[in-house]
Amino acid sequence: MTLTTQQHSNLAASDLAHTTTDLFAPNEEAEAKLTVLSFGAGQDSSALLELYLDDPAFREQYAPNDFLVVMSDTGDEFDKTYEHVRDVQVRCDKAGVEFQFITADRGFHSDSWQSLRHFYRSKGTIGSKAYPKTCTDRLKLQPIYRFLEHWLAERYGVRCHKKRGFREFAARYGRIRMILGIAAGEESRMADPAKSQHRWYRDSIQPVYPLVDLGMDRAACQKLLHDKGMTVIPSNCKACPFLSLTELEYLRRFDAASLSDWVDLEAAKLAKHADKNAVIVTDSNGEVKLDRNGQPKTKNKNYGVFGTTPLPEKIAEARKLHESWTDAAIAEYRYSHGHCVATAY
Structure with missing residues (x-):
């Protein structure tokens, strides 16, 4: 059988449609299984x-x-x-x-x-x-x-x-x-x-x-x-850099060993990257910026949990801020306010 030019064109279009069809296109008609x-x-x-x-x-x-x-x-x-x-x-x-x-x-x-x-x-x-x-x-x-x-x-x-x-x-x-x-x-x-x-x-x-x-x-x-008689605390990692000062004080009072380990982990990181404690600052053209004394300007880019403020200093700040708070008050805050991370998903 001899095919016409139009028939050849139709077959070619059909083959193209077949090869480009997405076999795994989502079934929009189905009720969620x-x-x-x-x-x-x-x-x-x-x-x-x-x-x-x-x-x-x-x-x-x-x-x-x-x-x-x-x-x-x-x-x-x-x-x-x-x-x-x-x-x-x-x-x-x-x-x-x-x-x-x-x-x-x-x-x-x-x-x-x-x-x-x-x-x-x-x-x-x-x-x-x-x-x-x-x-x-x-x-x-x-x-x-x-x-x-x-x-x-x-x-x-x-x-x-x-x-x-x-x-x-x-x-x-x-x-x-x-x-x-x-x-x-x-x-x-x-x-x-x-x-x-x-x-x-x-x-x-x-x-x-x-x-x-x-x-x-x-x-x-x-x-x-x-x-329903359930007491559920907000869920978050203990070594989370987004802890508030109150949550940090909660950790100090109720899980001191975990907090101590976190301090050690930060100290190890800061020691490993000590070469970034004073990084020379340059402008957009790569020229070194100078300070008031005409010396190369430097910036600390060796970041810990809270940036350039070491974790022990933040722990001391949180302790001082909450020195009048009872354990019950700290626990109640932790329960009622939750965690501060706001991940989008």
Whole structure:
């Protein structure tokens, strides 16, 4: 059979469409098959879990089908947080809810980021307010998504390979709803998935913020937990450079050994990079700037936890500021005010 020029053109167009079709385009028609609660063990995510466990209307709206709770271990949480995690594991088990606690020994943390202090110690560095904040991504988000792709492969038979499993899942079952513990009043922390640099994330994950939808701020979450007889402290790493002075005093009073280790880690970093204590300052043309005495101007670029103010000085400042505070007052502040980190995700 002889094909006409037009028929050849139609076949070529058909072949091109076939080769450019995205086999893993997200299924926009499917009802969300899977909802995941990103659990941080703090007050917001704990309130979300309680809403799921106790409120049928909440489940129907946010997680009507398969549901998973997942948390990644930073290795530097407070003892009370780890106690809360154990309690939550028991509660979820009794309720028939799958709770996955991703500790470093499970293989989903990177070699460099086995824990926060492991990274500081092995790299001779320290977390600082002067540096970009990467610990949430390295210790929480990345391990969760590494684990989750393996879990999807086991549960739904998708291929686990460089995030391809997420796109395959989304093509079959629709995007994964990721419930995130951001409270009302923190809307600036809500990230737009369409702006993610990662295609797999844009195509596969739908962030959901029920607390914002429901108008529940941190105080409302605390009340919900308090009414259930639960005392949940805000969750954050102990060696976090974004601690307030009150939180630093809390650490001094209630976990002095941890604070001492943090001081040692900072001292080791400052000693390792002592050559940056007096870096010569130059202008935009590379010319050396001079001080009032005509000597080369220098700047200390050897940053510790709080920049150029050493941690021991900040500890002394926090102690003096709170010398009239009782232990109960410090603990109450820690419970009621939470942590000051405002990561967007």
